[in-house]
Amino acid sequence: MNTSHSASYPATRLRRSRSAGWSRALHRETVLTPADLIWPLFVTGGKGVEEPVGSLPGVSRWSVDLVAERTKEAMALGIPCVALFPNTPHDRRSEDGAEAVNPDNLMCQAIRAIKQACGEGIGVLTDVALDPYTSHGQDGLVDQAGRVVNDDTVAVLVDQALNQARAGADIIAPSDMMDGRIGAIRAALESGGHHDVQIMSYAAKYASAFYGPFRDAVGSGGLLKGDKKGYQMDPANALEACREVALDIAEGADSVMVKPGLPYLDIVAQVKARFDVPVFAYQVSGEYAMIEAAAAAGAGDRDALVMETLLAFKRAGCSGVLTYHAPLAARLLNG
């Protein structure tokens, strides 16, 4: 940054612009609004069911009818998009995750219910990956040696994405980190007539310790043996994140995501500086749980922690943030 045009102290006193609330408002460089938020929702079976998620205080799984209610609530709060994750019944999970391509699975039921309740009033983002559907908790198909195989998995992910698009999904968000899946999904959406269905690629998704509570929420945590380091990124790498983003843009991603959020704001800033596509970040379950734990321990004020962290995503260059705190943040922003 070029600051050579600033006079030195005492002619320049940066505290002058901070000295009153009106002046801080006038000089604010970054704003957060409810329109910056995407609310992830967990879907479960049944009717009228709310199941609190133990490791995510304040977050529940909702049956399809209640997911539609939550989405109406989001719309009223000015939140433009919800993200859906199913907790597939255990008797519908299998080695090959076939439930992912069932046109009547929980995900498709939820998409249809939301579209019926909200029409075009809110966007529905759907996760593409096999982990909520497999009996082993991995995001793809597993070979004899226990390795997640790339190309055969991509073929299933294409069918999964088409299944979601047919049910009415607006944004397909592949979170699986297989190579080549964005191009394959884009081509299938085009030839299937789903020209306006967007792809938000989880382009830079790291093998992170912050996903634990999410795996509880979708019921894959207890099933997963080993880790996902063979496909999710090494937290040590930033250049590689830019290569992932470049490939996904070339393959047809409309926007890209960095995940997790706060520990990877440097990646957001680098991607924003180097590429012209909208960048999103996912403030993941472990980050949410950390804020809740801090608030419960009296180590910080929940509302202030939430607003400060969400603003930081905007400052780093994000177009929007996926956060479980979306309804709280929207309420605070709406006064």
Ligand code: PBG
């Ligand atoms: C799975 C998926 C994960 C998350 C979103 N999609 C977990 C994982 O990769 O194991 C994590 C979200 C969160 O922690 O809030 N494809």
